[in-house]
Amino acid sequence: MTYLDLTHPVLAHMPAYPGDPLPEIRCIAEIETDGFTDHQITSGMHIGTHMDAPLHMLAGGARVTELEVAHFFGRGVLLTAKDRALIDVDVLDGVQLQHGDIVLINTGFHHQFWQPAYYANYPELSPALAEALVTAGVSMLGLDTPSPDRAPFAIHKILLRKPVLIIENLTNLDALAATLDGPTGFDIVALPAKFHTDAAPIRVVAVGRAMSRGQSREP
Amino acid sequence: MTYLDLTHPVLAHMPAYPGDPLPEIRCIAEIETDGFTDHQITSGMHIGTHMDAPLHMLAGGARVTELEVAHFFGRGVLLTAKDRALIDVDVLDGVQLQHGDIVLINTGFHHQFWQPAYYANYPELSPALAEALVTAGVSMLGLDTPSPDRAPFAIHKILLRKPVLIIENLTNLDALAATLDGPTGFDIVALPAKFHTDAAPIRVVAVGRAMSRGQSREP
Numbered sequence: 434m435t436y437l438d439l440t441h442p443v444l445a446h447m448p449a450y451p452g453d454p455l456p457e458i459r460c461i462a463e464i465e466t467d468g469f470t471d472h473q474i475t476s477g478m479h480i481g482t483h484m485d486a487p488l489h490m491l492a493g494g495a496r497v498t499e500l501e502v503a504h505f506f507g508r509g510v511l512l513t514a515k516d517r518a519l520i521d522v523d524v525l526d527g528v529q530l531q532h533g534d535i536v537l538i539n540t541g542f543h544h545q546f547w548q549p550a551y552y553a554n555y556p557e558l559s560p561a562l563a564e565a566l567v568t569a570g571v572s573m574l575g576l577d578t579p580s581p582d583r584a585p586f587a588i589h590k591i592l593l594r595k596p597v598l599i600i601e602n603l604t605n606l607d608a609l610a611a612t613l614d615g616p617t618g619f620d621i622v623a624l625p626a627k628f629h630t631d632a633a634p635i636r637v638v639a640v641g642r643a644m645s646r647g648q649s650r651e652p
Numbered sequence: 653m654t655y656l657d658l659t660h661p662v663l664a665h666m667p668a669y670p671g672d673p674l675p676e677i678r679c680i681a682e683i684e685t686d687g688f689t690d691h692q693i694t695s696g697m698h699i700g701t702h703m704d705a706p707l708h709m710l711a712g713g714a715r716v717t718e719l720e721v722a723h724f725f726g727r728g729v730l731l732t733a734k735d736r737a738l739i740d741v742d743v744l745d746g747v748q749l750q751h752g753d754i755v756l757i758n759t760g761f762h763h764q765f766w767q768p769a770y771y772a773n774y775p776e777l778s779p780a781l782a783e784a785l786v787t788a789g790v791s792m793l794g795l796d797t798p799s800p801d802r803a804p805f806a807i808h809k810i811l812l813r814k815p816v817l818i819i820e821n822l823t824n825l826d827a828l829a830a831t832l833d834g835p836t837g838f839d840i841v842a843l844p845a846k847f848h849t850d851a852a853p854i855r856v857v858a859v860g861r862a863m864s865r866g867q868s869r870e871p
Contacts, residue, residue: 435722436720436721436722436725437721438721438846440846441846442717442846442847442848443845443846443847443848444848445848453690454680454692458847458848458849461673461696464709464710464711465711468803468804468805469708469709469805469850470707470708470709470850471672471696471697471698471708471850471851472696472697472847472849472850472851473673473694473695473696473697474693474694474695474697474847474849475692475693475694476692476693477680477690477691477692478690478691478692478693479690481846482846488689489688489689489690490683490688490689491683492683492684498661501655502655502656502657502855502857503654503655505855505857506655506841506857506859584687585687586687586688622725622841622843624841624843624855624857625855626662626845626853626854626855627657627659627660627661627662627700627701627853627855628661628662628677628691628693628853629661629662629663629664629677630677630691630693631688631689631690631691632690632691634845634846634847634853635845636721636724636843636844636845636846636855638721638724638725638843640725
């Protein structure tokens, strides 16, 4: 592994969380007639791979523009939680979390992204697991599902109060697991578009340790 | 320096390239009435700090979704070109470019981002400088101006044909320069939103070398 993209592409009329508007992508300039190409996107902020900032669930919470960029870089920790309705603290067995980690949970649900079941049947996190992530001081939690919970969103609120920023709708977590000997051995860079909003599209890349060292070589 | 954000925030009705639509940000859900916050953005792709992919200027060129993520990480090289109408190859004097570098040019124009002069008076790159960047095999060119040229966009085409991806409307380049002893000593991570379009909003972060080494430590 060198770099692995964990991000779904944003496509016109891709599936959205139930009740959310579908995204639209319109070509507004073409090379033949205008000399260049341009597109206009109309989209809610919770489409595809995106990050929730505190304002999504907490009145007066921070917007994406108000977060320190240091939050978006960290040691990656990949946990596995397949075939479960509830993801509980036992997924942390044998894992030593560090302050600033970016924790990803591979439920395998990313394979169902285009199917109706994806937004209906996703597993939730237990309050105990959310509290354990907060206590460990992790920077971000990334899921290959639409959400860590359902209304009234108690888990979102536990996480965003700290904040542990939440990345939803990741993909390629099985591909990431296949490059690793255990839960660690990679870094995560997860940079959200700098929109003045409660959430934003995010690009999430796993960086293999060998390449990360390569980046820091002197000229 | 540890991490320095080089990205303008995307705000409602921020300035746009002449002829482009202004962005709109609408609050479509509120905590008091809906239990959560959501926003909808309508925007062209060349707003604020963004990346041009080849399709922006080349028929049949790659979209943002079709680019390898390895392009978005590289050694940073900060060149200075203030008070010039034309930015020529002499900005490379004394600089040894490497394959995969991400080259930023500090014109100082980022201080004028909110003023009408920003989109009217920006300096252009010479064809010789564009060709030199292509020959060196740099991954990306980042500018604190709206564009490396004007219609018919000959410089865009030289760069995007390789491609050297183009980042426009950077900010904080004077702040970056103040942390450095020379043109190098930092890495750039520049991750565009994964939109299936000719260009996309991008988050650009300069990473100090000491922190980059810190990231790659073993657990």
